Amino acid sequence: MKWRLNYFYTGIIIILVLTGVNFGCATQKKSLLIPEEFGSGLVEIKDPRQFPYFRDDYDKNSLLLSIDHSLRYFAMSKSNKYGFRMKDFSHEKQKETLEYFRNGVVNCNNDAELNAFIAEHFRVFQAVGKRFYGQVHYTGYGTPIYQGSLTADSEFKYPLYKKPADFRKPYFKRKEIQENNLLKGNEIVYLKSKLDAYLIHVQGSAQIDLISGNKLYIGYAADSGHEYTSIGQQLILDGKIPEEELTLSELISYFDRHPGELDFYINKNDRFIFFEVVNHAVPHGCIGVPVTPMRSIATDKKLFPAGGLAFVVLESRKAKKTGWFTKKNVVEKLFFVSDQDTGSAIQTAARADIYFGIGERAMSDAGSLNTYGRLYYLLKR
Numbered sequence: 001m002k003w004r005l006n007y008f009y010t011g012i013i014i015i016l017v018l019t020g021v022n023f024g025c026a027t028q029k030k031s032l033l034i035p036e037e038f039g040s041g042l043v044e045i046k047d048p049r050q051f052p053y054f055r056d057d058y059d060k061n062s063l064l065l066s067i068d069h070s071l072r073y074f075a076m077s078k079s080n081k082y083g084f085r086m087k088d089f090s091h092e093k094q095k096e097t098l099e100y101f102r103n104g105v106v107n108c109n110n111d112a113e114l115n116a117f118i119a120e121h122f123r124v125f126q127a128v129g130k131r132f133y134g135q136v137h138y139t140g141y142g143t144p145i146y147q148g149s150l151t152a153d154s155e156f157k158y159p160l161y162k163k164p165a166d167f168r169k170p171y172f173k174r175k176e177i178q179e180n181n182l183l184k185g186n187e188i189v190y191l192k193s194k195l196d197a198y199l200i201h202v203q204g205s206a207q208i209d210l211i212s213g214n215k216l217y218i219g220y221a222a223d224s225g226h227e228y229t230s231i232g233q234q235l236i237l238d239g240k241i242p243e244e245e246l247t248l249s250e251l252i253s254y255f256d257r258h259p260g261e262l263d264f265y266i267n268k269n270d271r272f273i274f275f276e277v278v279n280h281a282v283p284h285g286c287i288g289v290p291v292t293p294m295r296s297i298a299t300d301k302k303l304f305p306a307g308g309l310a311f312v313v314l315e316s317r318k319a320k321k322t323g324w325f326t327k328k329n330v331v332e333k334l335f336f337v338s339d340q341d342t343g344s345a346i347q348t349a350a351r352a353d354i355y356f357g358i359g360e361r362a363m364s365d366a367g368s369l370n371t372y373g374r375l376y377y378l379l380k381r
Contacts, residue, residue: 313375
């Protein structure tokens with residue numbers, strides 16, 4: 001394994017040189033966060049003076065609920081199937097971590113007590129982030145509610161599809177599927193808007209209010225296996241929306257003003273999502289347990305521990321226009337989360353999505369989050 005680690009770190013140095021990172025002593029301002037183990041997105045912070053201040057900006061009950069969901073996952077699953085292989089993060093150790101932390105949350109009376117409890121009893125690991133400087137790009141996601149029909153008509157004509165009988169990876173690209181009508185006969189439900197159908201591809205789940213009055217819950221089943229391309233990032237690259245102004249509402253507004261461009265941008269994303277009808281109203285993450293608003297995150301499960309206990313630090317510098325930091329003196333939001341989900345766009349140690357909940361308000365708040373920060377994971381000593 002040692003030669004593989006040496007090869008890996010050599011590769012990191014090459015990447016950093018090619019991306020323009022300066023190694024000069026006079027200009028170096030931050031320490032590089034080099035993963036301690038091959039294939040991990042984490043590095044242990046051993047100096048307590050470099051720990052964040054572990055306060056929590058949200059309610060205790062939602063935190064306890066998310067922890068209980070992760071404990072269910074560890075009770076159901078005996079091994080990590082996602083590819084994360086950092087040796088100290090065994091299922092048994094993570095279960096012990098969650099149980100011990102939960103007890104501390106219940107018994108600590110304030111943030112100062114909780115911070116001291118963590119510093120004494122937990123090891124702290126940080127996500128290496130962008131270019132190994134710890135910067136993580138945070139966005140939000142939620143579960144939208146749309147009107148739909150089980151049959152197509154002049155109003156409802158944009159379908160979501162189940163996996164076809166000939167499904168295998170890689171499947172056809174999005175443009176090939178749509179232009180050649182390759183999924184005919186595999187429709188689950190029809191929506192009013194092509195953009196709405198596409199946004200469900202991005203979110204991965206939805207609640208559909210049927211014209212019959214019934215509700216249909218749709219969940220992710222599979223993807224076509226092609227690379228994900230963000231249409232929001234494409235709009236930024238093409239100069240259509242400034243990066244600092246990109247939100248879900250702005251993206252929707254742009255295509256309302258330029259409907260003729262929708263097909264062009266949607267077809268830039270080769271990845272196509274297949275769905276299935278699920279029997280639970282509360283959305284479940286990729287580890288098979290419910291996700292909790294503001295307490296569940298989606299990350300790359302090859303780099304971070306599924307079900308793990310994490311701590312989010314959100315910086316305000318890119319969130320001021322969205323109303324996230326309304327108090328003049330607030331520069332950060334800090335809160336604990338459980339790592340319970342993943343997503344098509346989350347394939348790096350520098351990305352994380354925060355789950356906001358179900359419905360219009362949740363989707364609006366989720367779509368307004370576009371900021372940077374840091375991400376930490378805890379492990380009991």
